[in-house]
Amino acid sequence: MGRAPCCSKVGLYRGPWTTKEDTLLINYIQAHGEGRWRSLPKKAGLLRCGKSCRLRWMNYLRPDIKRGNITPDEDDLIIRLHSLLGNRWSLIAGRLPGRTDNEIKNYWNSHLSKRLKNNTAGNKSKCMGESAGKRGDTKANNKRKQKEDSEGISSRNGEATTKTKIYLPRATRVCTSSVAKYINNIQSMIGSSSSNAEEGDHTNWGMSGLKVANNDGQAWASNNEEFDGLVCDHDLSCPISLQKDIMLDDIFEEYQQLLKADDHGPLDSFVESLLA
């Protein structure tokens, strides 16, 4: 049983990518677009497995990747989203423009999980406040700084901003059955009057109305919708085929209401129902 490996691995390079390989990959994707990862390496002249190419592109080479420090706002947002979603890194990443799931996962594992472990639930607020200051002089931060310096990246977290801008996530593949379960859970949870998830609808859905479609994210114009001190960029030019996502937007609004309430009782059970 079990699947065959994604590639034979025989005669393929592994480990760190060279700049030459990066260039080949970038050039190919610029010319032909993302996708067809399995056949991409051969066509691009890379001796890598497709999976490795995809990972390299998604986590490092994509032009919209934001590198540099996780800002205090992002830090806070990660904590909040993690408390709601658990280890759904791709969903969390979808709310942080330019951040990858891998980066957030790493950040969580190396910074936040330890920090939160050290803080009891009682002094959560203290923990949140700490999140910004504590990062000031860590080894990791120095390292990052060096990297930024060398790459000419300027960190924009000099002063903590009062609002975090949250974007609708990039396309996130969520299986239909999961969505159906998700929707059922939410409906039972919040008694929502939202429309039904139609069976057999294989539209790709992101979490909470987070849409789908092409991966470049460029087609998404946005307006700002504020909630709980946060700013959410919403798209108004959603493709017609994705109208059902509006329902998920409703769900997300419910979720925002819970956040606004700042009462973790209902929030917790809400999340539990999602993750059940």
Next chain:
DNA sequence: AACCGTGCCAACCGCGCAACG
């Protein structure tokens, strides 16, 4: 100056799901 411990992070791995034939 050399060694050692620690921690970050890029990359790998295995699994599950959807799409396709």
Next chain:
DNA sequence: ACGTTGCGCGGTTGGCACGGT
């Protein structure tokens, strides 16, 4: 209906850089 393929996700690993001694 079933098997195969392709993709995306979350968990884990290992190399490397840094700080401490």
